[in-house]
Amino acid sequence: MRKDAKIYIAGHRGMVGSAIVRQLEAAGYGNLLTRTSSDLDLTQQQQVSDFLLSEKPDYIFMAAAKVGGIHANNTYRADFIYQNLMIEANVIHAAWQAGVKRMLFLGSSCIYPRDCPQPIREDYLLTGPLEQTNEPYAIAKIAGIKLCESYNRQYGTAYVSAMPTNLYGPNDNYDLANSHVLPALIRKAHEAKLRGDSTYTVWGSGRPMREFLHVDDMASACLFLMEQNAITDGLFNVGTGTDVTIRELAETVMDVVGFAGEIVFDASKPDGTPRKLLDVSRLQQLGWKATIDLREGIALAYADFLTKHAGG
Template identity: 80%
Template sequence: MDRDAKIYVAGHRGMVGSAIVRKLSSLGYTNVVTRTHAEVDLVSQQAVMDFLGQEKPDYIFMAAAKVGGIHANNTLRADFLYQNLMIETNVVHAAWQAGVNRMLFLGSSCIYPRDCPQPIREDYLLTGPLEQTNEPYAIAKIAGVKLCESYNRQYGTQYVSAMPTNLYGPNDSYDLNNSHVLPALIRKTHEAKLRGDRELVVWGSGKPMREFLYVDDMAEACVFLMENGISDGLFNIGTGEDVTIRELAETVMDVVGFDGTIVYDSAKPDGTPRKLLDVDKMKTLGWSASTGLRDGIARAYADFQERFGQSL
């Protein structure tokens, strides 16, 4: 990418989008285009066509999506399916119409079958049933991957799909009902310490295994793919290492400085038993994650304290 290329980052206020904007800025890219939801509603086909037709960016980082954790995915199923389908369909089609040949589409590791072999390779896509708690979101993201693949094949575009593992870091959501497991644990542990609690309630059994990637590493991987001229395909982005939810909770407790006892709420769902990505394709290209889990959680916790104004 030329440093003066016009780059549109969709979803720049979200965790991933803001990290991509930070990364581009640090590398000297000065012509970065952003729009808030109020300025351009990506669910509106006409709004997206008008915007991209006028701006005609050289590159698009497609990080806009409706996102959330198990509870949000499982209860807002229609919203997750409809809004994500509309956002990605509108952006991909309007980008093609506007002559935008380079795009990076952000998906999610939940696109893979619930019980597929571990670690998960890109070619396991569509080989089995999905996890039911987030099936609508997964189906929408699979459609996005196939949109990119199909426009490349039919129209010669160069739209690449990146599938991140569980992300965390600056600008994450800490809503206890709708957030993902790591930010929820950070907030719950922080509040438990403030209250002087002796116990920390963790959803599920603590046995499921999850992989976590610091969001600035994700942004680095996305820019890496675009800068290195990768023109097609699906790429897993992760660390290649996972931990149990129990180990995760213990690490968060250590970072926050809470020395209570974990209590597991078995009435809450565990979700997928294990979800570890095979990241060999990215390693072969020359990229790998650099932020360790504890260090990343410490950075995320510092961001949480700064944003919510209750330093300990």
């Protein structure tokens, strides 16, 4: 990409979108185009079409989406499938109309079947049933991947898709009612430390294994994929290629936070899938690899939490 190229980041205030903005600015890209949801409603086709036809960006990072935890996905199923379908369909179609040749679409690892062989390869897509709790969201993301693929084949665009593993980092959601596991553990450990508790309760058995990627590494991968002109199509897993047990994760969080109590596992709460690890060999063979290890990343995330949520 040229340093003066006009680059539209959809969803620039979210965790991934804001990380992409930071990455682009650090790399010297200065002509960045952003709009808040109050300025541009991506679910409205005419607004999106008018905006992209007027601005005609050279590149688009498609990080806008309605997202949430298991409870939200399972409760607001119609909202999740409708809003995400509308957002991606409007942006992808209007981008083609506006002559945008290059786009990166952000998906989620929940697109893969519930009972996948491990590690999960890109070609496992559509080979089995999805996890029911977030099936509407997953179907919408699969539709986005297929939209990109179809526009590439019919119209010669170069829209690629990136599927991240579990992300964490600056601008994460720390609301215990709907946050994901890592930010929830950070907040719970911090509050237990402040209260002087002797124990720290973690859902489930602690045995499931999960993979975690710092959002700055995710943004780095997105920029890498966009800058590879030879990559004009396809789906790429983005992760570290390694995983840890929830027990190991909780222990690392406790160490970073400085909470010296004991872990108590609440076996009445579900474990979820025993293991969920992405095969990231396709992206690594192109020359990209994650650089932020888990303990370092958790320390960075905790510092951000202290600044934004704990008055630090």
